[in-house]
Amino acid sequence: MTIKLYNTLTRKKEVIKPISGDSVSMYVCGPTVYGHPHIGNARAAIVPDILYRLLRSKYGSVKYIRNITDVDDKIIKASKEEGISIDKITSKYTKVYNDNMADLGNLKPTHEPKVTDTISKIISTIEKIIKNGNAYVIDSHVLFDTDSFNNYGDLSGKKLEEMLDGVRIDNAAYKKSSRDFILWKPSEDNTPGWESPWGKGRPGWHIECTSMIKDILGDDTTLDIHGGGNDLIFPHHENEIAQGSCISREKYCNHWFHNGIVLVDKRKMSKSLGNVILLNQLFKNNDKATIRVALLSAHYRQPLNWTSRTLDNALNLVNKIRGSINPEINSDEQVQTEIKEILSDDINTPLAFKYLSDLTKSAKKNVKDSAILLQSCSFLGLDFQTQLKRMEPSKLLTVKIENLIQKRNELRNTGRYEEADAIRKELIAIGVTLKDNNGQTEWELDPNS
RNA sequence: GGCUAAGUGGCAGAGUGGUAAUGCAGCGGCCUGCAAAGCCGUCAACGCCGGUUCGAUUCCGACCUUAGCCUCCA
Incomplete structure (x- = not known):
């Protein structure tokens, strides 16, 4: 089985080729923990989860890193609004996030670093970037000098001149160029901060991911796969590449993948539109497998338009599968080759569901197909076997x-x-x-x- | 305005250089007291205009439309 995945950097589907033979590394941008996770967060976890399952079935060793951002201005704001300490906010919502993701059938990543545990690495990473001449210090801020990195814009396809045209906000006075972004910023007494060579402060958003990757893999190791939501391509991932490429001569990351955004009635979820769909709301009236199917029902790179019918469609398939699984089966035999083949072509989950739907027809009559169906579902993170057991009434x-x-x-x-x-x-x-x-x-x- | 993607039947959603899966809905039938479920059958689509080609929905170009990004965002 070769695993093919669309690479945002080259805009082509490419075979995944890990740098070191039988082990592969993947980093995915995790949540900022300041509120209840929504279906967009869920999609951004479920898509890499499927990829992780594929990788782990092929390679001997997989490092799957998903970070927790627990330092952020939004958290500070939420803390003030809710009148709860920052620690309590972040620990509460970290737990909610982890519980919700597990409920949806996602495997636990192998590494779940937190920003607050990575501060010293962040500081040393910034020092290295400054030393290499790619960042400058001004008024207790450290800024990345985008002019010093000539591949800036490769990932998002933007040209440097064009970027300046689009700037809508006032250029902060301390920036040499409006494109430059913050690596470190000062904290007042009542905001979280750490001592650094540039005074008490906290990291900018982009540097944390790069630092955590380097902390786990080492400064001179290329990351195999980096993923995240489509909306992170610019500026977040563009900035990561810029920083990361200034730390080492080794390439920062080979393969970039981005999942499409979840739209609600063709609009991006936003608090101002009031159309954010939170998982804890969905959990009240829907079972988790149905939500997972719904979030995988569109190809991961396409936008997923969430409507009143999305869950109904998913439930139909789920019921069909449940109804066709022979409860007698108890097969430990691994028969998941077809589902893996289907998924290994750029995570084609809609085609996988077509395959499952076909299987339901023969599964009723054929115990072996029933086992294949059950195991294929299980590979997708849909656990119907345990559910069947739970469904037995008293x-x-x-x-x-x-x-x-x-x-x-x-x-x-x-x-x-x-x-x-x-x-x-x-x-x-x-x-x-x-x-x-x-x-x-x-x-x-x-x-x- | 720029960048990136996308436009497939009523809806959702794959796929392909030789006219197109699947699911839901619809229609007809079997079954049923009626339903439900299931089964069988069936209708129906490749934004628009050019180009390349024996042939394009699939490749190329223009246009139109939509979404996302360019500001925090999964």
């Missing part, structure tokens, strides 16, 4: 339901259909669906009830 409930069904069938047999339908309604109300087939009444419990 003895007491079973007896109650079966008594009602018997009563209903007696009524049906004597033609008293109105009374029989009343019982069916009663059962539907508690989440039981009836299916009358060949004189037998089958029933099942809605997994969400």
